[in-house]
Amino acid sequence: MTHKDFDGDQLENLMKNAPKLPDSRSKEDVLNRLLADARLQDNTHLQAAIDEPIEPIEIPQEQRQQTASIQEERAVVAKRSRKNSKIPVFISIASVFVLTLLVGMIMNNNSTGDKESIKAESYSTVQTDEAESVEKANALMDKDAFVNDTRMMSLRTSVYEEDLTEATALRIGLASSAAESVPVTFVIPNERVVADFGDVKPTTLQLYEKYAPQIDEEAMGFAEYHPYKGELKEQGETLVHVLPEENEYDGASATVNMYTGSLKDTFSDYKEVAVKTAEGKAYEFSQVGEPSEPIQMTGIVNHYNYYLLKEKNGVEYLSPNFRETFETVTEALQGMHLKKDDIYVPVVPEKVTFAVTEAKDGVIVTFDTPLDLTVLGAVQATQLVEAMMLTAASFDQQLRLENLVQDSWEGFNFNEYLPMPMGANKQYMQ
Numbered sequence: 001m002t003h004k005d006f007d008g009d010q011l012e013n014l015m016k017n018a019p020k021l022p023d024s025r026s027k028e029d030v031l032n033r034l035l036a037d038a039r040l041q042d043n044t045h046l047q048a049a050i051d052e053p054i055e056p057i058e059i060p061q062e063q064r065q066q067t068a069s070i071q072e073e074r075a076v077v078a079k080r081s082r083k084n085s086k087i088p089v090f091i092s093i094a095s096v097f098v099l100t101l102l103v104g105m106i107m108n109n110n111s112t113g114d115k116e117s118i119k120a121e122s123y124s125t126v127q128t129d130e131a132e133s134v135e136k137a138n139a140l141m142d143k144d145a146f147v148n149d150t151r152m153m154s155l156r157t158s159v160y161e162e163d164l165t166e167a168t169a170l171r172i173g174l175a176s177s178a179a180e181s182v183p184v185t186f187v188i189p190n191e192r193v194v195a196d197f198g199d200v201k202p203t204t205l206q207l208y209e210k211y212a213p214q215i216d217e218e219a220m221g222f223a224e225y226h227p228y229k230g231e232l233k234e235q236g237e238t239l240v241h242v243l244p245e246e247n248e249y250d251g252a253s254a255t256v257n258m259y260t261g262s263l264k265d266t267f268s269d270y271k272e273v274a275v276k277t278a279e280g281k282a283y284e285f286s287q288v289g290e291p292s293e294p295i296q297m298t299g300i301v302n303h304y305n306y307y308l309l310k311e312k313n314g315v316e317y318l319s320p321n322f323r324e325t326f327e328t329v330t331e332a333l334q335g336m337h338l339k340k341d342d343i344y345v346p347v348v349p350e351k352v353t354f355a356v357t358e359a360k361d362g363v364i365v366t367f368d369t370p371l372d373l374t375v376l377g378a379v380q381a382t383q384l385v386e387a388m389m390l391t392a393a394s395f396d397q398q399l400r401l402e403n404l405v406q407d408s409w410e411g412f413n414f415n416e417y418l419p420m421p422m423g424a425n426k427q428y429m430q
Contacts (some may be wrong), residue, residue, distance in 0.1 A: 175266025
């Protein structure tokens with residue numbers, strides 16, 4: 001493409017021969033139309049011209065008089081030269097610009113109209129299929145979002161059967177700042193378990209060895225404790241822990257209690273846990289002074305009542321009170337309002353009294369006066385309900401609560417037996 005510069009005469013002739021475009025619009029109308037054009041809304045030059053304030057300039061009196069006389073002479077000359085001109089040049093240019101845009105848009109619409117009409121039938125079919133796919137995807141996303149929102153909004157902290165319809169539970173005892181084991185239950189999606197183990201259902205030990213090293217205990221406010229040092233192996237219904245000669249589990253009584261409590265919280269699916277040396281002999285803890293007996297995982301050793309334990313990071317957990325055990329569920333429930341130390345806090349207020357009935361289908365707690373859970377507050381009320389449920393579950397019993405103001409709470413129906421918790425202190429492992 002060649003490029004030639006126009007001289008002054010050529011430009012003047014071109015302007016004279018330009019077609020005269022009749023336009024009855026005022027300058028204000030044209031300007032308003034340009035300002036209203038959506039395509040010009042982002043034009044920085046136009047916006048700057050509109051928004052830029054005009055600052056007054058001080059002009060000396062003598063200069064103003066000279067300028068006034070010059071402007072007066074120019075006005076006389078301009079009046080003679082523009083006597084027959086009705087439209088300023090800039091309006092003509094603006095009109096040409098607007099017409100050019102309009103013509104381009106019309107031609108573009110006409111050229112694409114036929115193409116769109118040809119494709120309309122096939123596009124409508126594709127669009128229908130895409131709409132169905134999008135609808136299905138949105139339905140799945142809405143379902144996931146609902147599940148996630150429900151998790152976030154629920155005040156429940158325990159794991160129930162409904163939480164494990166498409167997931168697997170990993171129970172583990174974590175080391176608290178009070179040197180006590182806190183039972184925590186991780187909910188792991190079955191998709192991940194299948195990806196890690198295939199179609200074979202993993203044992204409790206296999207789940208522990210796979211996922212325990214992935215738990216960030218310190219981020220949760222606990223001491224780093226897992227995985228256990230030494231070797232873990234299954235022998236029928238017995239889990240064997242072979243301790244190295246130098247280990248962190250033998251020492252003061254609090255250290256041993258932390259260790260044994262953690263084993264109970266982690267391997268409760270086994271009948272017993274045997275602690276042995278590398279030579280296969282029963283391990284002798286220094287505080288005991290004799291070979292240790294296998295730690296029983298069933299029976300009265302797991303009959304606890306649950307209290308509230310608050311970690312240093314402010315997170316609260318439901319946990320047994322220093323592993324105190326009870327012979328009957330009635331005794332365990334009736335003692336839940338007693339404050340026995342400075343570590344564990346009762347979730348049942350001292351003034352809340354009730355009777356306990358051990359029935360065929362479970363245990364029934366009947367409050368002496370109608371209990372209004374809203375008076376306790378949403379969190380404390382839910383902790384009270386779940387702590388009682390966990391206490392009953394440690395005796396392998398379902399719980400029913402009677403004489404409450406509310407018929408239901410956090411999805412719990414008080415007109416029937418409550419579901420038995422599958423684990424305490426729920427956490428999700430994605």
